[in-house]
Amino acid sequence: MTGERRVPGVLVTHGRLGLELLRTAESILGPQPAMQVVSNSGKSPEGLQAEIEALLPPSGPVVVLVDLLGGSCGHACALVRRGRPDLLLAGGVNLPMLLEFLCHRGSASPGDLRERLLTRGRDGIRLLGWAEEEPA
């Protein structure tokens, strides 16, 4: 992983969720530069949007990970995305998705990274028990 190619990330969540998600990921992978956290706590929609915008690089690829699309965080991120075709907005962030992003943002192509976030975030969700079919 080369520092120059590392895609920066912004994690936007309710409350302290983002802070703790990143802290947990760093306990697994070590410190993560070029990774910012924003909370919606106590912020007006305009204030939240301005804070996210201030953390984005002026140009180039960036990934914004948000806990819930259709909420105040997701709405602010979707407004930020306007006019930024190099911004990838990833909704429903979970720990598997975040780890995948942090592990591959320095090496994967944008298309590959996009596919990895979706696949890993979704496949990280599994239900065991109460099931019609359970692996032996």
Add this chain to the structure above:
Amino acid sequence: MSFLLVRVDDRLLHGQVVFGWGGALRPGAYLIVDDRVAADAWERGLFEAAAPAGCRVEVRATEEFASGWQAWPEARRTIVLIGELAGLSRLCRGGFRPVGGIALGGLHARPGTVEVLRYLHLTLPEIADLIGLLDAGCELYAQDLPTARRHGPGALRALLAGAMASR
């Protein structure tokens, strides 16, 4: 005219509304009354796309709602979300008096605001305006979630006056 809920919230349609109130009240529609969103096709589309399953999201400018609220179709299944106090003020001064009152549910900190409640931050002119609306007979109350304490018009007036006096 009785709506399911009329709420003032600068975040409009978001988690507290969809999961908190929507879960408790089971609306068929959310109606966003906000001039800025009504004038912005991109943002309007975002809210419409965020409609929970089985629900419709509609957006109206304040003036359009002001002239139609008394005969709103399916009002009893509709949650009305007003984004700006200026819009609320215009509606109320034009005679908007929904049965059940109007909830102040979320106005967040901005430059020049004081904290009236954890979820209610207002400028002094806004506080004066709200006291004026209470004086004019608007049934305003403060409550952020269905399970939270409801501060009725009298309690709200005392909170507003207290916040004003503290400055």
